[in-house]
Amino acid sequence: MTRPPPLNLHTPLAAFVRRTPVTAAPxxxxxxxVEMMAGERVGSVVVVESESQRPIGIFxxxxxxxxxxxxxxxxxxxxxxxxxxxxxIMLHWRSTAYQAxxxxxxxxxxxxxxxxxxxxxxxxxxxSDILDLQRGGIKAIAGAIRSARxxxxxxxxxxxxxxxxxxxxxxxxxxxxxxxxxSTLNDQLALRILELTRLDFALPKVRWCWVALGSxxxxxxxxxxxxxxxxxxxxxxxxxxxxxxxxxFAREVNARLAHCGFPLCKGEIMAGNPALCLSLSxxxxxxxxxxxxxNPDALLxxxxxxxxxxxxGDENLAxxxxxxxxxxxxxxxxxxxxxxENAVRAQPPLGLIREFAFDDxxxxxxxxxxxxxxxxxxxxxxxxxxLAHGVAATSTAERLRELQRQGTLGNEDVEAIIDGFYFIQxxxxxxxxxxxxxxxxxxxxxxxxxxxxxxxxxxxxxxxxKLQQKLQLEYRV
Numbered sequence: 001m002t003r004p005p006p007l008n009l010h011t012p013l014a015a016f017v018r019r020t021p022v023t024a025a026p027x028x029x030x031x032x033x034v035e036m037m038a039g040e041r042v043g044s045v046v047v048v049e050s051e052s053q054r055p056i057g058i059f060x061x062x063x064x065x066x067x068x069x070x071x072x073x074x075x076x077x078x079x080x081x082x083x084x085x086x087x088x089i090m091l092h093w094r095s096t097a098y099q100a101x102x103x104x105x106x107x108x109x110x111x112x113x114x115x116x117x118x119x120x121x122x123x124x125x126x127x128s129d130i131l132d133l134q135r136g137g138i139k140a141i142a143g144a145i146r147s148a149r150x151x152x153x154x155x156x157x158x159x160x161x162x163x164x165x166x167x168x169x170x171x172x173x174x175x176x177x178x179x180x181x182x183s184t185l186n187d188q189l190a191l192r193i194l195e196l197t198r199l200d201f202a203l204p205k206v207r208w209c210w211v212a213l214g215s216x217x218x219x220x221x222x223x224x225x226x227x228x229x230x231x232x233x234x235x236x237x238x239x240x241x242x243x244x245x246x247x248x249f250a251r252e253v254n255a256r257l258a259h260c261g262f263p264l265c266k267g268e269i270m271a272g273n274p275a276l277c278l279s280l281s282x283x284x285x286x287x288x289x290x291x292x293x294x295n296p297d298a299l300l301x302x303x304x305x306x307x308x309x310x311x312x313g314d315e316n317l318a319x320x321x322x323x324x325x326x327x328x329x330x331x332x333x334x335x336x337x338x339x340x341e342n343a344v345r346a347q348p349p350l351g352l353i354r355e356f357a358f359d360d361x362x363x364x365x366x367x368x369x370x371x372x373x374x375x376x377x378x379x380x381x382x383x384x385x386x387l388a389h390g391v392a393a394t395s396t397a398e399r400l401r402e403l404q405r406q407g408t409l410g411n412e413d414v415e416a417i418i419d420g421f422y423f424i425q426x427x428x429x430x431x432x433x434x435x436x437x438x439x440x441x442x443x444x445x446x447x448x449x450x451x452x453x454x455x456x457x458x459x460x461x462x463x464x465x466k467l468q469q470k471l472q473l474e475y476r477v
Contacts, residue, residue, distance in 0.1 A: 105142070347468070
């Protein structure tokens with residue numbers, strides 16, 4: 001029997017809805033609404049249209065206190081005149097807890113309304129529901145980031161992120177929870193840098209979105225990571241004009257991220273690079289070029305871009321690009337075959353008799369590359385299968401779970417595969433924390449592991465090989 005995954009930041013919001021929300025019609029008097037809140041022991045009531053049951057507002061204890069403080073509390077007033085309706089945060093019930101947390105932080109509110117596919121009210125999730133997933137130190141750092149007013153405060157928060165990550169490592173925290181925590185806090189830090197930097201620039205009045213790429217786009221950042229980001233904009237006007245206006249802002253954001261400890265990407269995969277500050281149509285054109293690419297090495301270098309996700313700005317632009325990709329890629333059989341070939345190229349380092357197989361690295365002899373031959377086989381295989389089957393998720397674990405829900409990996413023990421992936425990630429984090437091998441933070445000498453960890457590492461490599469065999473069978477590569 002497949003065990004259900006624990007609640008985490010990738011869990012759909014539907015799993016957090018534990019009770020039927022208390023609702024009221026717009027014409028309900030405030031007196032009745034307050035009595036409902038007291039009787040049901042809730043801090044909010046969702047105001048819904050009487051027939052459609054679609055949410056149009058929310059009345060909370062904060063709204064009640066605001067009315068009392070203003071001296072304008074008339075209990076005979078209809079709740080429609082007192083509710084919060086502007087900036088009401090609504091998300092689909094398949095949206096994740098992570099998406100809700102970012103939206104709550106961005107808008108400074110405490111509740112998100114959950115709706116079903118028809119837009120009908122499904123439930124309500126509070127900020128505390130999501131924060132309950134996180135430990136006290138993480139909550140404090142997130143609060144410090146939200147209240148930061150300058151780069152000095154954000155640099156201090158960045159150091160706190162690294163400190164809490166090291167503490168979680170020492171405490172033996174699971175790698176999935178740790179990487180989610182690192183990625184979420186880094187996202188919030190980047191979001192705050194973007195908010196503050198935006199105040200210093202006169203940006204063009206077009207829709208735009210800052211996107212994360214690579215490991216950041218997959219929620220899989222480690223303690224040793226550089227920047228991978230880009231900008232997507234809606235070119236209602238000339239794209240070159242918009243780009244010229246956005247680039248100084250993007251370069252300043254890149255510089256401020258570097259100041260907070262995220263090194264500039266040596267390959268220039270950053271929003272300040274004109275080649276990564278593109279309109280929606282330009283991004284589609286670029287992806288089309290990759291879809292028709294016949295050079296395996298060039299395609300391998302391009303895979304980092306397929307893991308994009310929105311961080312700040314108009315997320316609809318990124319969602320539109322993702323929806324276009326999900327429709328376009330399954331038809332590109334030659335592209336998928338090349339992706340599959342790339343995904344099986346990096347074989348896990350296991351010998352014929354299940355012992356480790358070492359590469360010929362002269363600088364780090366008798367070591368295993370946990371990134372290139374450990375994590376990468378999982379990442380590349382999950383990406384290829386996800387793109388082939390229209391999965392919009394970018395996280396390796398969530399791609400695999402969604403593929404299982406679809407039936408694509410129905411016969412596989414997906415949680416065992418995910419456990420193998422995260423065991424390798426945990427070893428990478430331990431290496432980066434301990435700096436065991438100077439300059440080789442992703443390399444490990446298996447002789448330094450205890451017998452149990454050596455055996456588990458072999459099992460993890462076999463799980464990676466199992467995923468690659470799935471690709472080899474499907475694409476005959």
